[in-house]
Amino acid sequence: MAVRIRPARAFFHGRSSDGEARPDNRLALMDQGFFAGHRAAGQKEVTQCVWIYEHPVDFDGLRRFHHNLGYGLMGRRIERSPLPFARHRWVVDRWPADIDIAECARPRSELSDWVDERSQLPTDPEWGPSWHLGVLPLTDGATAVTVVASHYVIDGLGFVVAVADAILGNRRDLGYPPPRSRTRLRAVLEDAGQTARDAPEIARALVVASKLVRPTRRRESAASPPVGVDAGGGDEPVVVPGITIYVGLEEWDARANALGGTSNTLVAGLAAKLAERMGRRRSDDGAVTLQLPISDRTEGDTRAVALSLVRVRVDPTRVTTDLRDARAAIKQALTTLRETPDESAQLLWLTPLTPKPAFKRMVDAAFADPDLPVIVSNLGDLGSLVNRADGTPSEYLSGRGMRQGLTRRWLERIGGEMYLLSLRIGGKISITVRAYQPGAENTKTALRELAARTLAEFDLTGKID
Known part of the structure; x- marks a missing residue:
């Protein structure tokens, strides 16, 4: 994906109890449209990255990577507004339960099948978890690692940023509140007020x-x-x-x-x-x-x-x-x-x-x-960092977007x-x-x-x- 650099923009909304400005946790309008539109049409999209190690994996390093991914762009989910005409908000959602390590090794010829299987496992941008990490030992001694994340939480370049931060140990606090931290009355009043301010x-x-x-x-x-x-x-x-x-x-x-x-x-x-x-x-x-x-x-x-x-x-x-x-x-x-x-x-x-x-x-x-x-x-060019999920360079790295829950009839109908x-x-x-x-x-x-x-x-x- 070609990259166009602009000055960073910071968004703040109100003040916390100690007087500090609170980051605005409302979804960007494009994010809300992407999520709401695909949800209405019954579409689900994910982003997937695959590392293939021909040498032994450092599982301690991989666990650190898994833990660190729970901070920053992947460590969140969407909390819908109680009002049907208001903006949704980001809330904290750190981790899936654990790394999912396959119990049985599989031959290299079945690697792409396993990658497909992982791409179809549920990710839920609204109720969580919005991502998961799986590991597959191969019978030839190699190991495959994959992370799948909801595309409504993160896009391709955002995925790269999140992976790089996790490998470096950069834990970003985005200032998001925990889920359901607002009472329904407070949420209704705040969201109605914000919609009124957006009226122009x-x-x-x-x-x-x-x-x-x-x-x-x-x-x-x-x-x-x-x-x-x-x-x-x-x-x-x-x-x-x-x-x-x-x-x-x-x-x-x-x-x-x-x-x-x-x-x-x-x-x-x-x-x-x-x-x-x-x-x-x-x-x-x-x-x-x-x-x-x-x-x-x-x-x-x-x-x-x-x-x-x-x-x-x-x-x-x-x-x-x-x-x-x-x-x-x-x-x-x-x-x-x-x-x-x-x-x-x-x-x-x-x-x-x-x-x-x-x-x-x-x-x-x-x-x-x-x-x-x-x-x-x-x-x-991704440099020499993002292929180090366990801290060591993998021999192969690939990424892709996938859709979940497709049917043959739908694919034939759209050409x-x-x-x-x-x-x-x-x-x-x-x-x-x-x-x-x-x-x-x-x-x-x-x-x-x-x-x-x-x-x-x-x-x-x-x-x-």
């Missing part, structure tokens, strides 16, 4: 909404329906197949340079070519639509979701031989994001007032995008999905790929074979798990 911003948001509604309706009426196939009775639960590609940085960077691109552009090119092979091209011009999360997380930032999204059209037929057009398109999109005011951002003030049915329609429409966008997130996340650490770039194509053979074996063929088209070789 809400009024401005209504004015912006009235200006935007007509062009939006015209675009919606002209939009083509999403591509999908009838899944029949496919209500069975599905875990979208996912794989991880590892390529040496020297080889990766040399190929990116030879094609006239950068490391991130080459990830985008790989995504576009994979999307072409899986039928995710626009119906009008044959381009692939990439959706790039751009982080604006700052030092000390407590938002769960601190990012913007840009969309880029890429011609997938050229990316294996020339990345210059893709690089220019991405550069222009980022320039536009920086220089163009986002008038629709004012609409976030309407988030607490938005009814569930409206949220559900918006979220469903976003998933059923007729352009079949591919999400491509680049966390960048499938594709998601890539890359990070650079330990002399390698790791790229996780999660993809589902309606009507196709959706297995990890098929996805690995496709990834191997696509890497070869770029004259690249790598390890694919």
